[in-house]
Amino acid sequence: MEEIKTLTERTSDAIVSYIIKQELKEGERLPTETELMKILDVSRTTLREAIKMLASRNIVEARQGSGIFVSRNTGITDDPLGFVFIKDKKKLVSDLLEFRMMIEPRIAARAAINATQKDAEELEYLAREVEKMYELGKSHKTEDAKFHAKLGEISGNLVFPNLMPIIFQAIDMFIASTNAELKYETIDTHRAIVEAVKRNDPDAAEDAMMMHLIYNRNYLRNYNDRTID
Amino acid sequence: MEEIKTLTERTSDAIVSYIIKQELKEGERLPTETELMKILDVSRTTLREAIKMLASRNIVEARQGSGIFVSRNTGITDDPLGFVFIKDKKKLVSDLLEFRMMIEPRIAARAAINATQKDAEELEYLAREVEKMYELGKSHKTEDAKFHAKLGEISGNLVFPNLMPIIFQAIDMFIASTNAELKYETIDTHRAIVEAVKRNDPDAAEDAMMMHLIYNRNYLRNYNDRTID
Numbered sequence: 237m238e239e240i241k242t243l244t245e246r247t248s249d250a251i252v253s254y255i256i257k258q259e260l261k262e263g264e265r266l267p268t269e270t271e272l273m274k275i276l277d278v279s280r281t282t283l284r285e286a287i288k289m290l291a292s293r294n295i296v297e298a299r300q301g302s303g304i305f306v307s308r309n310t311g312i313t314d315d316p317l318g319f320v321f322i323k324d325k326k327k328l329v330s331d332l333l334e335f336r337m338m339i340e341p342r343i344a345a346r347a348a349i350n351a352t353q354k355d356a357e358e359l360e361y362l363a364r365e366v367e368k369m370y371e372l373g374k375s376h377k378t379e380d381a382k383f384h385a386k387l388g389e390i391s392g393n394l395v396f397p398n399l400m401p402i403i404f405q406a407i408d409m410f411i412a413s414t415n416a417e418l419k420y421e422t423i424d425t426h427r428a429i430v431e432a433v434k435r436n437d438p439d440a441a442e443d444a445m446m447m448h449l450i451y452n453r454n455y456l457r458n459y460n461d462r463t464i465d
Numbered sequence: 466m467e468e469i470k471t472l473t474e475r476t477s478d479a480i481v482s483y484i485i486k487q488e489l490k491e492g493e494r495l496p497t498e499t500e501l502m503k504i505l506d507v508s509r510t511t512l513r514e515a516i517k518m519l520a521s522r523n524i525v526e527a528r529q530g531s532g533i534f535v536s537r538n539t540g541i542t543d544d545p546l547g548f549v550f551i552k553d554k555k556k557l558v559s560d561l562l563e564f565r566m567m568i569e570p571r572i573a574a575r576a577a578i579n580a581t582q583k584d585a586e587e588l589e590y591l592a593r594e595v596e597k598m599y600e601l602g603k604s605h606k607t608e609d610a611k612f613h614a615k616l617g618e619i620s621g622n623l624v625f626p627n628l629m630p631i632i633f634q635a636i637d638m639f640i641a642s643t644n645a646e647l648k649y650e651t652i653d654t655h656r657a658i659v660e661a662v663k664r665n666d667p668d669a670a671e672d673a674m675m676m677h678l679i680y681n682r683n684y685l686r687n688y689n690d691r692t693i694d
């Protein structure tokens with residue numbers, strides 16, 4: 237924490253400060269390379285190194301020929317908690333589910349309290365998208381993740397949307413490791429969550445989300461019993 | 466997700482795979498630059514770019530003259546969820562406390578279930594370190610964070626230790642924004658957590674942690690009432 241920073245590190249810190257001060261949002265363009273060199277008083281080489289460093293942390297994205305942009309989910313990588321380095325993936329899947337059970341029912345309750353009619357409609361749309369994918373026999377992974385992310389967004393808590401990459405990893409690993417279908421259980425509990433959010437009923441939203449996750453944990457429990465290695 | 470990766474990105478992916486396959490742990494040394502160039506069949510320039518990319522994601526650390534090492538908290542940066550980009554810090558402090566209230570009492574309960582005598586002794590030592598800092602009139606921030614991290618470790622859930630940088634940020638921002646002392650409340654509730662963990666009593670551990678966080682939230686509530694801006 238206290239170590240001396242290199243010029244590249246200080247330059248990338250300065251770019252982060254610039255983004256914050258200028259209130260640049262996701263997808264917005266930063267000044268050109270030449271302008272940034274002037275603003276930060278650094279060489280092109282240093283600037284490019286700093287940009288690469290920020291790109292690997294998902295803070296900016298350099299698009300060939302069109303400039304430097306603020307990344308989506310600024311500052312959050314696909315694997316923010318380094319799960320790739322955890323060896324026991326079977327235990328990780330189960331521990332991630334435990335984590336989800338701690339936070340997602342409460343997130344759903346918060347979402348039910350905060351939801352406007354527009355929020356509820358958007359959530360309902362996403363639930364229908366999940367059902368559509370099931371009907372087409374396609375993976376519902378992305379749509380499922382969007383449904384859960386929407387609840388985090390509606391909750392109004394600033395931390396929850398940023399936790400979503402972790403929830404995505406949990407969903408991804410769960411599906412990949414179990415091949416779980418859980419079609420009817422997912423559709424029913426998603427619908428129950430949508431109804432509760434529509435009625436601004438936090439207890440019903442919390443219960444429905446908990447039931448959703450319990451179906452997942454029961455599946456995992458039975459699955460692990462069948463496949464003791 | 467599906468975009469074509471550059472040679473540097475593919476090289477950094479290959480280094481990540483190497484670390485995982487060779488089961489290199491935190492602090493362990495990777496092969497030398499020359500060896501890695503051979504193993505990965507890339508130029509020195511590409512290798513160095515890949516190493517820099519991994520360093521900015523806290524995966525490896527290049528120490529001048531002594532080699533490349535696997536970083537502590539591999540793959541988890543100091544700000545994994547990009548909180549630096551959230552503007553409303555006052556709301557963030559309160560939302561982080563809400564997040565802590567969802568997970569930490571349950572983590573404490575898990576820790577109480579799992580704790581060996583050695584775990585309990587280590588936790589007690591850390592609680593005493595916090596008390597010592599209070600007595601010396603110094604900041605107890607680092608010691609406090611270690612106490613909470615220890616519970617995450619004892620819990621046995623693979624996800625909780627990786628969430629700790631977020632808890633650290635929460636503690637840090639809370640102290641920075643409120644100047645909260647809460648000396649006696651902290652000492653008492655920490656002691657109650659230690660006692661519950663010693664007795665392997667999950668309910669008492671959960672209650673004590675919840676009480677600890679409620680003291681914090683009450684402080685924040687009163688603080689915000691006094692400082693309406």
